[in-house]
Amino acid sequence: MLSITLTALLAGVFVDANYYQRAQASSIVPVGSGSYTTAPPSNLTLPPNTIYRTANVTGPMPTNDWCPSCSPRCWAV
Incomplete structure (x- = not known):
């Protein structure tokens, strides 16, 4: 023991x-x-460099709120 x-x-x-x-x-x-x-x-592991958004989105996308997590699903064409 x-x-x-x-x-x-x-x-x-x-x-x-x-x-x-x-x-x-x-x-x-x-x-x-x-x-x-x-x-x-x-x-x-680093986050991806590609930002998935349509041409309708102008300007910087916010990254400090809940909305970026649904941006590709909600606003993608």
């Missing part, structure tokens, strides 16, 4: 050390009681 506990403990230390090393690759900036990193995570 002791060997299982030690193995689990060592595995946890290895995982935490690996996470810490990856986190150090991008600087961690403390702010107040939180923090942020200066680089995106390695598994980040």
Whole structure:
């Protein structure tokens, strides 16, 4: 039982050390009681570059409300 506990403990230390090393690759900036990193995570997928809209839509499309999520469905021809 002791060997299982030690193995689990060592595995946890290895995982935490690996996470810490990856986190150090991008600087961690403390702010107040939180923090942020200066680089995106390695598994980040970027949003598509194509904006689906008809010629009837002029000017910039708002992106900070619920309406962009239904723009292609509601206003596409």
